[in-house]
Amino acid sequence: MAGQRRAKQTGVVIAVLDRLLPLWTQPVDSRDNAEAAFRAVYADPVVVNGIEMPVADMVGRARALQRAFDGLGMDILDAVETPDRVVIAFLMRGRHVGPFISPLGTVAPTHRDIEVRVIDILAVTAGVVSAIWVVSDDLGLLRQLDAAKLA
Amino acid sequence: MAFTVDGLMRLWDDLPADPAALEAAFREVYADPVVVNGERRTLPELVAMASGMRSVFADTRREAIEVVETPGHVAVAFRLRGRHVGPLPTPLGTVRPTGRTVDLRIIDILTITDGLIGAVQMVADDLDLLMQLGAVTLAGQDNQLAGEGLAGSYRQAHELGGCCSPDLLARPATWTGCAPGRRRRVACRRLAASGCRS
Numbered sequence: 001m002a003g004q005r006r007a008k009q010t011g012v013v014i015a016v017l018d019r020l021l022p023l024w025t026q027p028v029d030s031r032d033n034a035e036a037a038f039r040a041v042y043a044d045p046v047v048v049n050g051i052e053m054p055v056a057d058m059v060g061r062a063r064a065l066q067r068a069f070d071g072l073g074m075d076i077l078d079a080v081e082t083p084d085r086v087v088i089a090f091l092m093r094g095r096h097v098g099p100f101i102s103p104l105g106t107v108a109p110t111h112r113d114i115e116v117r118v119i120d121i122l123a124v125t126a127g128v129v130s131a132i133w134v135v136s137d138d139l140g141l142l143r144q145l146d147a148a149k150l151a
Numbered sequence: 152m153a154f155t156v157d158g159l160m161r162l163w164d165d166l167p168a169d170p171a172a173l174e175a176a177f178r179e180v181y182a183d184p185v186v187v188n189g190e191r192r193t194l195p196e197l198v199a200m201a202s203g204m205r206s207v208f209a210d211t212r213r214e215a216i217e218v219v220e221t222p223g224h225v226a227v228a229f230r231l232r233g234r235h236v237g238p239l240p241t242p243l244g245t246v247r248p249t250g251r252t253v254d255l256r257i258i259d260i261l262t263i264t265d266g267l268i269g270a271v272q273m274v275a276d277d278l279d280l281l282m283q284l285g286a287v288t289l290a291g292q293d294n295q296l297a298g299e300g301l302a303g304s305y306r307q308a309h310e311l312g313g314c315c316s317p318d319l320l321a322r323p324a325t326w327t328g329c330a331p332g333r334r335r336r337v338a339c340r341r342l343a344a345s346g347c348r349s
Contacts, residue, residue: 049256050216077189077272078224078260078262078272080219080221080224080225080226080260081221082219082220082221085219085226087219087224087226087260089260089272089274102278102289103278103279103282104278104282104287104288104289105289107289117188117274118274119226119258119259119260119272119273119274121217121219121226121228121258133216133217133228133258134258135228135256135257135258135274135275135276136274136276137274137277138276138277138278138279139241139242139243139277139278139281139287140242140277142278142289143242143243146290146291147289147290147291148243148278148287148288148289148290149243149287149288149289149290149291150241150243150244150246150281150286150287150288151285151286151287151288
Protein backbone atom coordinates (compact mmCIF):
# COMPACT_ATOMS: atom_id res chain seq x y z
CA MET A 1 0.00 0.00 0.00
CA ALA A 2 1.21 3.47 -0.76
CA GLY A 3 1.71 5.76 2.20
CA GLN A 4 -0.47 8.62 3.32
CA ARG A 5 1.19 11.99 3.57
CA ARG A 6 -0.55 14.58 5.66
CA ALA A 7 -0.72 18.27 6.14
CA LYS A 8 -0.98 19.24 9.80
CA GLN A 9 -4.11 17.87 11.39
CA THR A 10 -5.17 17.08 14.88
CA GLY A 11 -7.98 15.54 16.85
CA VAL A 12 -11.08 14.68 14.89
CA VAL A 13 -9.33 14.68 11.52
CA ILE A 14 -6.70 12.16 12.54
CA ALA A 15 -9.21 9.96 14.33
CA VAL A 16 -11.46 9.80 11.28
CA LEU A 17 -8.71 9.50 8.70
CA ASP A 18 -6.92 6.75 10.61
CA ARG A 19 -10.05 4.63 10.36
CA LEU A 20 -11.32 5.73 6.98
CA LEU A 21 -8.38 5.88 4.58
CA PRO A 22 -7.22 2.25 5.04
CA LEU A 23 -10.67 1.08 3.97
CA TRP A 24 -10.01 2.54 0.54
CA THR A 25 -6.26 1.95 0.19
CA GLN A 26 -5.90 -1.55 1.67
CA PRO A 27 -7.41 -4.51 -0.24
CA VAL A 28 -11.07 -4.87 0.66
CA ASP A 29 -10.97 -8.63 0.27
CA SER A 30 -8.03 -9.00 2.65
CA ARG A 31 -10.48 -8.35 5.48
CA ASP A 32 -12.46 -11.14 7.10
CA ASN A 33 -15.62 -9.05 7.00
CA ALA A 34 -15.33 -6.00 4.79
CA GLU A 35 -18.87 -4.78 5.41
CA ALA A 36 -18.32 -4.88 9.17
CA ALA A 37 -15.11 -2.90 8.77
CA PHE A 38 -16.95 -0.27 6.73
CA ARG A 39 -19.83 -0.18 9.22
CA ALA A 40 -17.33 0.69 11.95
CA VAL A 41 -16.60 3.89 10.03
CA TYR A 42 -19.77 4.66 8.03
CA ALA A 43 -23.43 4.79 9.02
CA ASP A 44 -25.62 2.37 7.08
CA PRO A 45 -26.94 3.82 4.90
CA VAL A 46 -24.59 6.74 4.44
CA VAL A 47 -25.82 9.76 2.48
CA VAL A 48 -23.51 10.54 -0.45
CA ASN A 49 -24.17 13.79 -2.29
CA GLY A 50 -27.72 13.72 -1.02
CA ILE A 51 -28.46 10.09 -1.95
CA GLU A 52 -28.67 7.26 0.60
CA MET A 53 -26.15 4.51 -0.13
CA PRO A 54 -26.01 1.16 1.70
CA VAL A 55 -22.62 0.32 3.17
CA ALA A 56 -22.56 -2.75 0.93
CA ASP A 57 -22.45 -0.38 -2.05
CA MET A 58 -19.56 1.52 -0.46
CA VAL A 59 -17.69 -1.74 -0.17
CA GLY A 60 -18.46 -2.41 -3.82
CA ARG A 61 -17.13 1.03 -4.75
CA ALA A 62 -13.92 0.43 -2.84
CA ARG A 63 -13.51 -2.98 -4.46
CA ALA A 64 -14.05 -1.49 -7.95
CA LEU A 65 -11.59 1.32 -7.22
CA GLN A 66 -8.94 -1.15 -6.05
CA ARG A 67 -9.56 -3.37 -9.09
CA ALA A 68 -8.94 -0.37 -11.34
CA PHE A 69 -5.99 1.20 -9.50
CA ASP A 70 -2.99 -0.42 -7.85
CA GLY A 71 -0.87 1.16 -5.11
CA LEU A 72 -3.58 3.57 -4.02
CA GLY A 73 -2.41 6.36 -1.77
CA MET A 74 -3.75 9.69 -0.59
CA ASP A 75 -1.78 12.88 -0.05
CA ILE A 76 -3.74 15.24 2.19
CA LEU A 77 -3.55 18.82 0.90
CA ASP A 78 -5.76 20.62 3.37
CA ALA A 79 -8.15 19.81 6.19
CA VAL A 80 -10.77 21.59 8.24
CA GLU A 81 -12.40 20.14 11.32
CA THR A 82 -15.21 20.95 13.68
CA PRO A 83 -16.73 18.60 16.29
CA ASP A 84 -19.15 17.17 13.71
CA ARG A 85 -17.53 17.86 10.34
CA VAL A 86 -14.26 16.86 8.71
CA VAL A 87 -13.26 18.41 5.40
CA ILE A 88 -10.28 17.02 3.49
CA ALA A 89 -8.75 17.95 0.17
CA PHE A 90 -6.43 15.27 -1.12
CA LEU A 91 -4.68 13.86 -4.14
CA MET A 92 -5.46 10.21 -4.80
CA ARG A 93 -2.59 8.47 -6.56
CA GLY A 94 -2.34 5.04 -8.11
CA ARG A 95 -1.62 3.04 -11.25
CA HIS A 96 -4.42 2.18 -13.65
CA VAL A 97 -4.21 -1.61 -13.90
CA GLY A 98 -7.83 -2.76 -14.28
CA PRO A 99 -11.16 -1.73 -15.83
CA PHE A 100 -12.12 1.71 -14.55
CA ILE A 101 -15.88 2.32 -14.48
CA SER A 102 -16.17 6.02 -15.25
CA PRO A 103 -19.35 8.07 -15.69
CA LEU A 104 -18.74 7.84 -19.45
CA GLY A 105 -18.20 4.10 -19.49
CA THR A 106 -15.51 1.57 -18.69
CA VAL A 107 -11.90 2.44 -19.50
CA ALA A 108 -9.56 -0.45 -20.23
CA PRO A 109 -6.29 -0.59 -18.22
CA THR A 110 -3.65 1.85 -19.45
CA HIS A 111 -0.96 1.08 -16.82
CA ARG A 112 -0.48 4.82 -16.34
CA ASP A 113 0.15 6.52 -13.02
CA ILE A 114 -2.70 8.84 -12.11
CA GLU A 115 -3.34 11.65 -9.64
CA VAL A 116 -6.87 12.87 -8.88
CA ARG A 117 -7.86 15.89 -6.83
CA VAL A 118 -10.76 15.19 -4.45
CA ILE A 119 -12.52 17.15 -1.70
CA ASP A 120 -14.77 15.43 0.84
CA ILE A 121 -16.98 17.05 3.46
CA LEU A 122 -17.77 14.35 6.03
CA ALA A 123 -20.56 14.70 8.58
CA VAL A 124 -19.64 12.73 11.71
CA THR A 125 -22.51 11.51 13.91
CA ALA A 126 -21.97 9.30 16.97
CA GLY A 127 -18.44 8.53 15.83
CA VAL A 128 -19.28 7.39 12.30
CA VAL A 129 -19.50 9.16 8.95
CA SER A 130 -23.19 9.73 8.32
CA ALA A 131 -23.09 11.93 5.23
CA ILE A 132 -20.59 12.95 2.57
CA TRP A 133 -20.42 15.71 0.03
CA VAL A 134 -17.70 14.81 -2.43
CA VAL A 135 -16.39 16.20 -5.71
CA SER A 136 -13.51 14.57 -7.59
CA ASP A 137 -11.79 15.72 -10.74
CA ASP A 138 -13.04 12.88 -12.93
CA LEU A 139 -12.38 14.86 -16.10
CA GLY A 140 -8.75 15.32 -15.06
CA LEU A 141 -8.50 11.58 -14.41
CA LEU A 142 -9.93 10.66 -17.81
CA ARG A 143 -7.57 13.12 -19.48
CA GLN A 144 -4.60 11.47 -17.78
CA LEU A 145 -5.82 8.19 -19.28
CA ASP A 146 -6.38 9.81 -22.70
CA ALA A 147 -9.89 8.47 -22.40
CA ALA A 148 -12.08 11.56 -22.98
CA LYS A 149 -12.73 13.71 -26.02
CA LEU A 150 -15.27 16.29 -27.07
CA ALA A 151 -18.35 14.72 -28.62
CA MET B 152 -15.94 44.07 5.45
CA ALA B 153 -16.08 40.67 7.16
CA PHE B 154 -15.96 37.64 4.89
CA THR B 155 -19.23 35.75 4.45
CA VAL B 156 -20.14 32.81 2.21
CA ASP B 157 -23.32 34.59 1.12
CA GLY B 158 -21.28 37.63 0.12
CA LEU B 159 -18.92 35.45 -1.90
CA MET B 160 -21.81 33.75 -3.71
CA ARG B 161 -23.41 37.12 -4.47
CA LEU B 162 -20.13 38.52 -5.78
CA TRP B 163 -19.77 35.74 -8.35
CA ASP B 164 -23.48 35.71 -9.26
CA ASP B 165 -23.79 39.46 -9.75
CA LEU B 166 -20.45 40.58 -11.14
CA PRO B 167 -20.27 44.36 -11.56
CA ALA B 168 -20.31 45.33 -15.24
CA ASP B 169 -17.80 48.14 -14.80
CA PRO B 170 -14.23 46.72 -14.87
CA ALA B 171 -12.96 49.03 -12.14
CA ALA B 172 -15.91 48.22 -9.90
CA LEU B 173 -15.39 44.53 -10.61
CA GLU B 174 -11.76 44.61 -9.53
CA ALA B 175 -12.61 46.70 -6.47
CA ALA B 176 -15.29 44.19 -5.46
CA PHE B 177 -12.79 41.34 -5.74
CA ARG B 178 -10.21 43.24 -3.69
CA GLU B 179 -12.72 43.36 -0.84
CA VAL B 180 -12.83 39.56 -0.79
CA TYR B 181 -9.54 38.18 -2.15
CA ALA B 182 -5.88 38.72 -1.30
CA ASP B 183 -3.52 39.57 -4.15
CA PRO B 184 -2.11 37.18 -5.15
CA VAL B 185 -4.42 34.32 -4.22
CA VAL B 186 -3.20 30.71 -4.36
CA VAL B 187 -5.62 28.43 -6.24
CA ASN B 188 -4.90 24.70 -6.04
CA GLY B 189 -1.29 25.53 -5.28
CA GLU B 190 -0.80 28.06 -8.09
CA ARG B 191 -0.44 31.80 -7.50
CA ARG B 192 -2.97 33.95 -9.34
CA THR B 193 -2.88 37.71 -9.36
CA LEU B 194 -6.11 39.46 -8.64
CA PRO B 195 -6.39 40.82 -12.21
CA GLU B 196 -6.02 37.24 -13.46
CA LEU B 197 -8.81 36.11 -11.16
CA VAL B 198 -10.99 39.02 -12.24
CA ALA B 199 -10.35 38.21 -15.90
CA MET B 200 -11.38 34.61 -15.29
CA ALA B 201 -14.60 35.69 -13.55
CA SER B 202 -15.33 38.17 -16.30
CA GLY B 203 -14.79 35.47 -18.90
CA MET B 204 -17.23 33.14 -17.17
CA ARG B 205 -19.89 35.85 -17.39
CA SER B 206 -19.92 35.48 -21.17
CA VAL B 207 -20.17 31.67 -20.93
CA PHE B 208 -23.02 31.24 -18.47
CA ALA B 209 -26.03 33.51 -18.04
CA ASP B 210 -28.45 33.79 -15.13
CA THR B 211 -26.00 32.06 -12.76
CA ARG B 212 -27.10 31.27 -9.25
CA ARG B 213 -24.94 29.69 -6.58
CA GLU B 214 -26.53 27.84 -3.68
CA ALA B 215 -24.49 26.74 -0.68
CA ILE B 216 -25.45 23.21 0.35
CA GLU B 217 -22.90 22.67 3.13
CA VAL B 218 -20.71 25.17 4.96
CA VAL B 219 -18.03 24.35 7.54
CA GLU B 220 -16.36 27.32 9.25
CA THR B 221 -13.42 27.50 11.61
CA PRO B 222 -11.13 30.41 12.44
CA GLY B 223 -9.05 30.82 9.30
CA HIS B 224 -10.89 28.32 7.11
CA VAL B 225 -14.24 28.04 5.37
CA ALA B 226 -15.27 24.99 3.39
CA VAL B 227 -18.31 25.32 1.19
CA ALA B 228 -20.05 22.83 -1.07
CA PHE B 229 -22.33 24.59 -3.50
CA ARG B 230 -24.32 24.19 -6.66
CA LEU B 231 -23.85 26.52 -9.59
CA ARG B 232 -26.79 26.74 -11.94
CA GLY B 233 -26.78 28.73 -15.14
CA ARG B 234 -27.51 28.76 -18.84
CA HIS B 235 -24.73 27.95 -21.31
CA VAL B 236 -24.77 30.91 -23.70
CA GLY B 237 -21.15 31.37 -24.82
CA PRO B 238 -18.09 29.38 -25.93
CA LEU B 239 -16.84 27.31 -22.99
CA PRO B 240 -13.08 26.73 -22.94
CA THR B 241 -12.22 23.30 -21.52
CA PRO B 242 -9.05 21.22 -21.36
CA LEU B 243 -10.53 19.13 -24.19
CA GLY B 244 -11.33 22.10 -26.42
CA THR B 245 -14.00 24.76 -26.73
CA VAL B 246 -17.66 23.82 -26.38
CA ARG B 247 -20.01 25.96 -28.46
CA PRO B 248 -23.06 27.46 -26.72
CA THR B 249 -25.79 24.90 -26.22
CA GLY B 250 -28.44 27.06 -24.53
CA ARG B 251 -28.78 24.29 -21.94
CA THR B 252 -29.26 24.94 -18.24
CA VAL B 253 -26.56 23.27 -16.19
CA ASP B 254 -26.23 22.36 -12.53
CA LEU B 255 -22.62 22.02 -11.39
CA ARG B 256 -21.39 20.75 -8.01
CA ILE B 257 -18.30 22.47 -6.56
CA ILE B 258 -16.45 22.28 -3.23
CA ASP B 259 -14.04 25.01 -2.10
CA ILE B 260 -11.80 25.10 0.95
CA LEU B 261 -10.92 28.75 1.54
CA THR B 262 -8.06 29.96 3.73
CA ILE B 263 -8.98 33.31 5.25
CA THR B 264 -6.25 35.68 6.37
CA ASP B 265 -7.02 39.15 7.71
CA GLY B 266 -10.55 38.83 6.36
CA LEU B 267 -9.45 38.01 2.81
CA ILE B 268 -9.30 34.73 0.88
CA GLY B 269 -5.60 33.97 0.54
CA ALA B 270 -5.80 30.42 -0.76
CA VAL B 271 -8.37 28.11 -2.32
CA GLN B 272 -8.45 24.38 -2.73
CA MET B 273 -11.29 23.66 -5.14
CA VAL B 274 -12.75 20.86 -7.22
CA ALA B 275 -15.60 21.30 -9.69
CA ASP B 276 -17.36 18.40 -11.33
CA ASP B 277 -16.32 19.46 -14.82
CA LEU B 278 -16.96 16.02 -16.28
CA ASP B 279 -20.59 16.15 -15.18
CA LEU B 280 -20.84 19.66 -16.65
CA LEU B 281 -19.62 18.45 -20.04
CA MET B 282 -21.98 15.49 -19.84
CA GLN B 283 -24.90 17.82 -19.15
CA LEU B 284 -23.91 19.72 -22.27
CA GLY B 285 -23.70 16.48 -24.26
CA ALA B 286 -20.15 17.53 -25.10
CA VAL B 287 -17.93 14.62 -24.03
CA THR B 288 -17.44 10.98 -24.88
CA LEU B 289 -14.93 8.21 -24.28
CA ALA B 290 -11.91 8.20 -26.55
CA GLY B 291 -9.56 5.56 -27.85
CA GLN B 292 -10.86 2.56 -25.94
CA ASP B 293 -11.33 -0.90 -27.35
CA ASN B 294 -13.61 -2.23 -24.64
CA GLN B 295 -15.37 0.83 -23.34
CA LEU B 296 -18.89 0.52 -22.07
CA ALA B 297 -20.11 3.05 -24.61
CA GLY B 298 -19.09 0.56 -27.26
CA GLU B 299 -21.43 -1.97 -25.72
CA GLY B 300 -24.35 0.24 -26.64
CA LEU B 301 -27.71 0.22 -24.94
CA ALA B 302 -27.25 -3.16 -23.28
CA GLY B 303 -24.19 -1.76 -21.53
CA SER B 304 -26.16 1.22 -20.30
CA TYR B 305 -28.89 -1.02 -18.93
CA ARG B 306 -26.30 -3.18 -17.22
CA GLN B 307 -24.49 -0.17 -15.76
CA ALA B 308 -27.69 1.41 -14.49
CA HIS B 309 -28.72 -1.86 -12.90
CA GLU B 310 -25.31 -2.47 -11.33
CA LEU B 311 -25.25 1.03 -9.92
CA GLY B 312 -28.14 0.40 -7.61
CA GLY B 313 -31.61 -0.02 -8.93
CA CYS B 314 -32.19 2.67 -11.47
CA CYS B 315 -33.56 -0.13 -13.56
CA SER B 316 -35.82 -2.93 -12.43
CA PRO B 317 -34.21 -6.37 -12.20
CA ASP B 318 -36.02 -7.61 -15.26
CA LEU B 319 -35.06 -4.59 -17.29
CA LEU B 320 -32.69 -6.44 -19.54
CA ALA B 321 -35.56 -8.69 -20.52
CA ARG B 322 -37.87 -5.71 -21.11
CA PRO B 323 -35.82 -3.04 -22.81
CA ALA B 324 -38.78 -0.84 -23.68
CA THR B 325 -39.45 0.31 -20.12
CA TRP B 326 -37.41 1.59 -17.24
CA THR B 327 -38.47 2.99 -13.91
CA GLY B 328 -37.25 4.50 -10.67
CA CYS B 329 -34.38 6.61 -11.97
CA ALA B 330 -32.83 8.23 -8.88
CA PRO B 331 -30.55 11.26 -9.24
CA GLY B 332 -27.19 9.61 -8.48
CA ARG B 333 -24.58 10.81 -10.96
CA ARG B 334 -23.56 7.54 -12.58
CA ARG B 335 -27.13 6.39 -12.47
CA ARG B 336 -28.12 9.64 -14.15
CA VAL B 337 -25.54 9.02 -16.85
CA ALA B 338 -26.84 5.56 -17.59
CA CYS B 339 -30.41 6.77 -17.44
CA ARG B 340 -29.63 9.70 -19.72
CA ARG B 341 -28.29 7.23 -22.25
CA LEU B 342 -31.44 5.22 -21.93
CA ALA B 343 -33.53 8.35 -22.37
CA ALA B 344 -31.54 9.25 -25.47
CA SER B 345 -32.35 5.81 -26.82
CA GLY B 346 -36.06 6.58 -26.62
CA CYS B 347 -36.93 4.92 -23.30
CA ARG B 348 -39.13 6.84 -20.90
CA SER B 349 -39.17 6.71 -17.12
